[in-house]
Amino acid sequence: MESFFIIFGLFQLEELKQVIIIRTDLGMSTGKKCAQACHASISASNVVRRRNKSAWKAWINSGQKKIILKVGSLEELYVIQEQLKKEDISSSLINDAGLTQLPPGTATALGIGPVLSEKVDKITGNLKLL
Numbered sequence: 001m002e003s004f005f006i007i008f009g010l011f012q013l014e015e016l017k018q019v020i021i022i023r024t025d026l027g028m029s030t031g032k033k034c035a036q037a038c039h040a041s042i043s044a045s046n047v048v049r050r051r052n053k054s055a056w057k058a059w060i061n062s063g064q065k066k067i068i069l070k071v072g073s074l075e076e077l078y079v080i081q082e083q084l085k086k087e088d089i090s091s092s093l094i095n096d097a098g099l100t101q102l103p104p105g106t107a108t109a110l111g112i113g114p115v116l117s118e119k120v121d122k123i124t125g126n127l128k129l130l
Helices: 030-051 053-060 074-086 117-124
Strands: 005-007 013-023 066-071 091-095 107-116
Touching: 013 030, 013 053, 013 074, 013 117, 030 053, 030 091, 030 107, 053 107, 066 074, 074 091, 074 107, 074 117, 107 117
Parallel strands: 013 066
Antiparallel strands: 005 013, 013 107, 091 107
C-alpha cells in the first residue's frame, strides 16, 4: 500500500500515523489487550478529529496507518504522556471500566494521534512492538 503524505509548506512531505501503547505488566489476555488498543485508537482519533480535522481526514483517507507498542509499567506510560503534552501531541489515556479482568480505573493503554510520524517517533521510537 502506498503511503499518503500531507504537504506542509513548500514541497515538504510528511507521513501521518497513529501509535497505540499497551501496558504489559497487567497480565491482560490477548483479547483484553486488543479491546484496550481499539478503545485507545478510537478515542485518540476522535481527539484529533476535533482538533485538526484536515489531518484526521488525510489519515482516514490514507489507510489509517497505526503501530502498536508496549511499555512495562504505569510509570513508563505516564512519562510518555507528559512528553506528548509538552510537544502538544494529541493523545487519549484509557482507563478500564473494571467489568472483567482489571479493577475499575486501571490505566491500560495510550492512544496517540494520528500525528506526523517524525514528531511521534521522537517520543516513542525506542519502544518495542507489542
